[in-house]
Amino acid sequence: MVENGSPRGAIHLDAAADGFHRFVAAEIQRYIELLTGGLLPIVTEPGAAPAGGVIMVGGPQANDTVGGLAARGALDLGGLTADGAYLLKSIDLDGRGCVVVAGRDDTGTMYAAYELLERLGVVFQLTGDIVPERKATLELPELDVAAAPARKFRGVHVWHAYTWNMGMQDYRRLIDQLAKMKMNVLEFYWGMGAPWVEVFHDGVRGELTTTPESGYLAVGRDSRSWGRSVHTTTGTRSEVRVGRECFPHERLCGEEFQEVGSEDEAFAVAVPFLREIIRYAHRRCVQVWLVFGELPFVSPNLAPQSAKVDHGVAPSESHSYQRYCGVAVPTGDPAALDIWEAALCAVIETYPEADSYGVWAPEHSPDFDDDEATRALRQEATTIREHMPSLGEIHGGGNFTPNTDKDLEFDAMQMHLAAELIGRVKRRHPDARLGVTLLFRGYLMRALDRLLPKDVWIANMEDCGNGGSQMDYYRGIAGRDLIVIPRIVDDGCELHMQMNATMYDRDEIVTGAEAAGAAGIIGQLDKERGGECSTRFLADGCWDAGVDAQSFYTGYLPRLYGTDAAPLVVDAYRLLEAAERDLVWWGRSEIFISYHDFSPCKLRTGVELRDGRPDIDRAELERAIEASWDDSDFWFWRRTAVGDQHGHDRPLRPDALWRRRAGQYRAVVDLLRQARPQVPAGSLAELDYVIFKTESLFNLSQLLSDVHSWARHAK
Template sequence: MRYFLPLTLLILCGSVSADDAGSFVFLDDGDNTGVLYTYASTEIQDYFAKMFTTKLVTEVPEGTAPDVVIRLGTPDSNTAIADAVAAGQLVLPEGALSDQGYTLKNLENQLFIAAPAPQGVLYGTYAFLEAYGAYFQISGERLPAPLPFTLKTLDLTEKPAVKFRGLLPWDAYICGIAGYNPEDYRQLIDRAARLKLNFLQFHFYPGSAFFTETIDGTTAEPRYLGMPVDIFPTANAVGKAAFGDVIAFGAQCYIDHAGSPAAQAHAVQDMMRDALAHAKNRGMHTAVGMELMQPSVGSPLFTAKPEGSVNCLDPLRPENLALSRQRYLSLKETYPDADFYCFWQSEGQGVRGAAVGQEEGAAAMREAQAHWTSQDNYRGDIDYAWLLKQLCDSMTPEEQATSVAGGWFLQHLFPGIHPDFPAGIRFSSINNYSMEQSLDGGLDYYAVAAENRAVWVTDWWEYSGEQWFPQWRAGGQERIYRQCLDYGIEALSLVGWKLSGIEHNIRFMADFAWHPGLTAEQFYRDYVSRLYGQDSAPLADLYMTADAKSELTPPATSSDDRPMSLGEGWIVLGIPPFPDTAEGLSTEEWRHTAERAAAIAAEQQTFLQSDRDAVALIGQIIPGLDSQGQYWAALLLNRLRMRLHYLESMIALNESYGIYQAAALQGIPAARAATALRLNDAVALAGEAIEIYSKEIRNRNDLGVVAQMNVQYLQPLVQLHASLSD
């Protein structure tokens, strides 16, 4: 097997061309049967028509001869490929994962796109198209200007380094799949397949229309599809023009059945089953998952933890095991064609439920299983693991082979539970979204993959969905991926919501999973060259500079002490209130808020200048790019311009606290009046940020971002401003 960097292939122009009038290329796709094989042939034909002026035919007209023959298929489906392999002229991938591999090679006037199996034929098709100038993205593609087809010298044999490579598009938020229609799922899947990804995961929160479990004949009623809004009225929205004549944005099948939650759930689940079937038709493996410790229906028996702790299913009660078994079977019945079923531990439950419950046997169970984790503040995950172990023990070997233990930073359990869990159970975890924490010992837990445990690693294609984007993560991810691959993980996925402004993160994972020698710097330079064009080299430096700053980017999480700094995008912007009494001004909480707000505003000024420099650089480069380079650079420029206004609005918000503090010396009414002026700037800049973003809509997710920012960013600022005049 020979590994080549995907963007630096040895490609030399040969002498065989098809540029004369009446010349043509013949596609010999052999015994074209089966969904994948047929799709590969269709993709070649469709893209050939877009990329070349030469005609491609699947039947040679009588009395003519093609200038070039493209041989597509496997030895079993194409006799010409079988003959070339038998003659030693063609060597196909061998060994583990060779069924996904392919060989591209030209012999005289023939170009072979050959593979041991249909999946490899499809991936070889995309490798061929990229060798001729196409470049695929999760939110689109760049194609070369059409020219006559010229046969190039290719000699490339590849197979992936990771068995499953894919995406976990997170549910429940309208900037993610909660706003999708069937065509959006199909588009996402098709684009992922062109990146040679073969894995699609879905997670379902309790109460979501995506999964309404049935227990003892009673089906849960869905409470929502997206949070905090699943149907967004566009009438008075900022950025309304982006929605066209759409009155309400959201999943259309959910909107169509408004008023009937059961019908909404049926329609949404039908759509999801269609999406899973489409993924199968693109050669993907699929997984669906539910929250194990938070049932939506039935008669659950919960723990009795001390006040301030989060309770969960009591893992010691046999009734809860029976309930969990029914929930598992309900998930399988809802999505019978999924390949895997995941049992998720809710995010944060290991910490918030770390206290030992007061129920009988809880202390003894915790003590007996203390070896399951070395993380004292995550001991609540032991409750989850104990119930899951019982559930897994109750399964048949066939059921265990499709079952997955999963959760947020759940890998801390893996070394401890590995000896105690059935061998067939897969372990899966989402890394901490801080790469620094992942790299500081957070990956060592995956070493059980080297002990014959199938392990899935999920990182982030964006930083927890926050509005701080574009985002660059390849530098840290290179180290994360390399260490995980060294352990021999089975799957590598990315979780996220938005799809534009972060395409490079997904593309890097897709490339690295095939070429584990790839570095972030190599990737960025090739990415910029392929996407923007030859005159875009300075953008590679911009990408690498931004990547180096990724860990310095101001975070905004529910546990951060800076809720006023930036918004997470999937929750309403957290903003501390202004005190309405003199006593409130003297509290420790208020003094901390005013002090930190000033420091954060200063931090944000630094990032603001950095983004201004980036915007200026892109503005200088764009005129020299070709039309497609300008198209993609316009997207980057738009997102950075949006971020400038977003940062300026947050600076205005943070400065408002200092203004309030200073003006309060003249009394609360004076503080309100003075602060309202600066807050008015924050509101105006927020509206401008959303309007700017809405000018570059590339996919359904982008419309969801406009909706999300209206509800979770602009509206809280408007309400805060209004509160000063109450």
């Protein structure tokens, strides 16, 4: 194809090729130029090509030459049955070498092109491309590849309140990378009270619960709905403690929202912004699903009186249950359904070009036992409970919530509410594709299956902190699209990369989806950098249901870092996986509890240790510092939820445990530094990023060990 930097072959398109196929051909041309320096011509007649090889782009529906080859039996496309299925086939074309790049549909042809480029050495990741060192000569390998996706829906879930910094350029880049990894869904999520749709009830527009300082995008630290919380932010430069100088503007939001100064302006900017995301995604064969939550939370100014009765749960304002998405309305209050019907219909009517629409049930089912209308729903809950497992069965399966039978009763009421909502909206928009997502409540899937029409999809977000696979809940549900939502990135991961392949194996995310016949895997993505491996694992698993951590790393890392460095790098990544397992795949369960003032969680509640006069019992603090995991409130979450899985850590004091952690990360850094001289130049930046992040974790772990050791000896 290319010799000494000069083109010898060509890319063939049908003379009547549309803009999409011209884009696919241009992508092949662009990357081969990056690989070799040679710019291949794009021709519409094979005979007009130079004397070298030919890359023929398009299936029979888009390329008459390919259609002719298939008609006379020179090319078999009959096995390409699924949407997105593709073929890479080397054939003889009138005495010259040719590779056919074709799909069952346009999407498949694009996937075939990106597969060809990966076989030429390019590696597509979530945050960018790894292009190998340029070689002046390129010969196409012999290819005979036919592939079809194992999962119909493959993608990522993005919550814009966590990624409020993303502008349109960022979304276009993300969508481009999804297409290159053969993923086809971008699930765009927001909480009630965000500026993506105007919600009216009784003539009043729901207020925004997001912060003005962020362009009304970020979840507010002091918002009416959430109250004071470490999970929220103003979304401004002033809150950045390390690296503040890297940000040129006070607002960290995308440039489109920099000048937003009112709620009216927020809606005016947000709606066309999201419409452009949908338009661009469709150009790359990526669906956009618009989903929001959490049912039954509503904007505070829309909340009825029943939501404002003080049940002694939350003291802020007069609302009983507050979340980033507003305040909870009792399940039995008609206002809950009325407001949510208006909201979901508004989404459908505002974005008719979107591919699907959904609602998320609440992470915590509010207990409105004192509400008379809600108590009247108990009979509905009793009927639904007949199709739910018992509390013992749920806990026995490794799911640590719910805590009581009463929790299950309120879960059942939430399912009743979701089903009623879907029924109402379907009557108004019968052609809209709808769905319901559960948060860490797979045990409700079979009950929900009995309540919803079969054309409504059901999804569940899998909790990385559970005690084992939850995929049994998906089995036995027939005739419905089921979606698995594993976590690519969890809430508390800013200090480290999350290497989740081993967790996906434990939770049977890929194999369980195959066994249950689930339609899709859509990973939760709270940030991109550091989630490259986990995203790629899920992307590959959507095409090959046999992927596991071992096969993934031994196949992926040699392509990423080169075969010479592969043995050392594979060992390093295995150690990173083991360290992530020891962190329970939820970094903040250890790191952030320890990092905040180095104090036990229970003792630091309401206490500012830096003010010089903490109101705590010194003897109790000393006991907590000295105590092992079993005895100390320092490890409260681990002990109650996942302690049995990590018996080797339980006898350790915090200083010894962090010393062990430091040793794990030090071993990884040593392996990666040994591998570095053997890594190709194009991959060095990626390797150095992994080294930097791992060294940061080593330094933090060593610091925590030293602090706890010092505290023990200084008492």
